[in-house]
Every structure is written in structure tokens, then in C-alpha cells.
Amino acid sequence: MGIAGNIRMLKQHLPTGITLVAVSKNKPVAEIMEAYNTGQRIFGENYVNELVEKHTLLPKDIEWHFIGHLQSNKVKFIAPFVHLVQGVDSFKLLKEINKQGQKSKRVINCLLQVHIAVEETKFGLSEGELKELILSEELKKMQHVSISGLMGMASNTPDKSLIRKEFLHLNMLAAFLKGHISHATILSMGMTSDYKEAIACGSNLVRIGSAIFGERVYSN
Numbered sequence: 001m002g003i004a005g006n007i008r009m010l011k012q013h014l015p016t017g018i019t020l021v022a023v024s025k026n027k028p029v030a031e032i033m034e035a036y037n038t039g040q041r042i043f044g045e046n047y048v049n050e051l052v053e054k055h056t057l058l059p060k061d062i063e064w065h066f067i068g069h070l071q072s073n074k075v076k077f078i079a080p081f082v083h084l085v086q087g088v089d090s091f092k093l094l095k096e097i098n099k100q101g102q103k104s105k106r107v108i109n110c111l112l113q114v115h116i117a118v119e120e121t122k123f124g125l126s127e128g129e130l131k132e133l134i135l136s137e138e139l140k141k142m143q144h145v146s147i148s149g150l151m152g153m154a155s156n157t158p159d160k161s162l163i164r165k166e167f168l169h170l171n172m173l174a175a176f177l178k179g180h181i182s183h184a185t186i187l188s189m190g191m192t193s194d195y196k197e198a199i200a201c202g203s204n205l206v207r208i209g210s211a212i213f214g215e216r217v218y219s220n
């Protein structure tokens with residue numbers, strides 16, 4: 001069907017009010033332009049070098065989201081232009097984003113990533129760490145980051161009831177966050193395999209790669 005057709009189909013199925021982030025990691029700029037030409041303006045990447053290169057090559061009205069695990073020492077490369085850092089999984093990283101935001105004279109939007117899956121391998125704050133961060137005095141002093149909401153990934157499992165349970169848990173934590181930071185309204189959950197469950201559980205932003213660009217081929 002092709003990229004343009006995939007996007008059109010997806011948009012027809014997404015309820016209004018759901019933001020679509022097209023996850024373009026490992027995809028060439030020509031394919032991103034195919035998506036761009038359908039009107040898509042929000043793209044997600046999870047490798048810093050790749051993101052910097054694509055930002056240089058592609059139209060400047062694209063909103064770039066960094067969606068993966070971000071190493072503190074690489075924040076400086078994306079701080080001048082990144083629109084949203086999804087996946088802030090430590091206070092240390094948030095402090096570095098604040099520092100680099102100051103250097104770039106920007107306020108950088110961030111989502112806090114919470115570990116909701118049963119798997120050990122996924123990054124994210126625990127519920128306790130999240131609450132501590134939200135309530136901390138130090139956060140209030142950070143003027144170059146804005147907490148815009150939460151992000152999470154469910155377990156990679158065919159068990160839909162487990163997936164829903166994890167998403168509902170994140171939704172509850174999002175309500176806690178909003179109670180303290182009223183503008184933190186983004187709830188980023190759902191990818192190609194589970195975005196329908198995520199939306200049913202309150203997601204308002206989905207990160208979709210394969211359903212738009214096809215399966216990723218890794219060459220190593």
C-alpha cells in the first residue's frame with residue numbers, strides 16, 4: 001500500500017485528539033519525505049546521531065521527538081532543536097536537559113518515562129522515583145525543562161489483559177502527575193502492536209513505526 005496509504009489508513013482509525021508520532025528510526029530521509037508529503041509533521045527517532053543528521057537534511061517545520069533511552073552526554077546535540085524528549089528516565093538526565101536547555105536559551109518539553117512492564121529490560125522510573133521527582137523542590141527550580149506528561153511501554157506479550165493492566169496503571173500515574181503539574185497532559189503509550197489497547201486505556205499520543213514504514217531491517 002505504501003507509506004502515504006498507511007498513514008491515511010491509520011489516521012482514519014485514530015480517534016480525534018490522538019497525536020500520531022511517526023517513528024522513523026532506521027528509515028531513510030526519502031521515506032520520511034513520503035510521510036511528510038501527506039501532511040505528517042511529527043516524527044520520532046531514538047538514536048542521537050541519526051536524529052541530528054535528519055534534522056539537518058529535512059524541512060524545518062518537522063517536530064522531532066526523541067523517543068528512546070537518551071544518554072546524558074548526548075543531550076547537548078539535540079537540545080537546540082528537539083521538540084519533545086520522551087523517555088526521561090532519571091533525575092540526572094532531567095538535570096542535564098535543563099542545563100543544555102539553558103545553554104540553548106530554550107525550555108525543553110519532556111515526558112517522564114515510567115517502568116510499567118514486567119520485563120526488566122525496559123527503561124523507566126519506578127512509581128516511587130516518579131512521585132519523588134514530581135514532588136521535589138529541585139524540579140520547581142528548573143526553568144529550562146517543562147514536564148509535559150508521561151510515557152511508557154507495556155510488556156511485549158500477546159496477553160492483552162496484561163497490556164491493558166499496565167496501561168491503566170500508567171493512566172493512573174498520569175492523573176497523579178496532572179494533579180501536581182496541570183499542564184502535564186500528554187500520555188504517550190501505544191505502538192504498532194498495542195496502540196488500540198493504549199487508546200482504550202487513555203493514551204493521547206501514539207508512537208507508530210512499522211504500521212507506517214513497514215518492518216525495520218537491522219543491518220548488523
Ligand SMILES: *Cc1c(COP(=O)(O)O)cnc(C)c1O
Nearest residue numbers: 023067191192193207208209210
Ligand atoms: C521503535 C519504537 C516505537 C515504534 O515501534 P513500532 O512497533 O514499529 O510501532 C515506539 N516507541 C519506542 C520507544 C520505540 O523505540
